[in-house]
Amino acid sequence: MTTQTTARPANLKLLRASVALQTAAVFLQSVTSGLMMTLPYGHVLHSAGSYTLWVVTVVHVVAAVLAWRPGGGSPQSIWFAAGFLALITAQVYSGLFHLTALHVPLAAALLVASVVYLFKIRR
Template identity: 50%
Template sequence: MFLRITLILQTIALFAAPVTAGLLLSVPSRQPLHSAAAYTVFAVAVLQLVASVVAWRPGGGSPKPIMHAAGFLVLVSAQVALGIAHVTTLHVPLGVLLFTGSVLQLSRVWTPRSSERVSRTPSSV
């Protein structure tokens, strides 16, 4: 459950970042707002990594979510560094990639597992 919540927060934060970037383009004094959105994305990515480890430990399941969260954190770190360096030719496409990846990861966590799905075929009596 905590994993789902952090993924929702991550996706919302990643959606807010380009919105604040648009505000930054229209009013240059909005730069602190975009910075706040960027660091929120970073903080939520760290929280996502922690949530992945916590979700993995008790059940002893697959460590794949940890690897995804760690990779995502590396990409977010690169995104923040590119933004600080004003390398928009890489910053913008990487932001699109991050948002798409977050939505895909959220869809994977949100859909029920095959063992939890209810069979739609009629049972024979």
């Protein structure tokens, strides 16, 4: 029982850090989307950021599982992380196939969802 209580704060810190990193990456993607329209190499930055964001979201899923199972936290974090991963994957594909009508609104929704969840999880 002592390992579970000592592991819980560390796992929760990892979850909070991964959500904060994910939120920052989503925000940076909105910056690089603007750069993509103004700079000749902006698309390279936006593309690299999208794959980075996907990896950060996978880390968020792992952190959510660790905060739930060994940490004794709520499984609700896993559902949010898995849903966010599915939406980020759809976002990457909509960008690859130039589906701007889906890509831009989904990006805005992902930014809002990530910020709201960051504030929720920090409480």
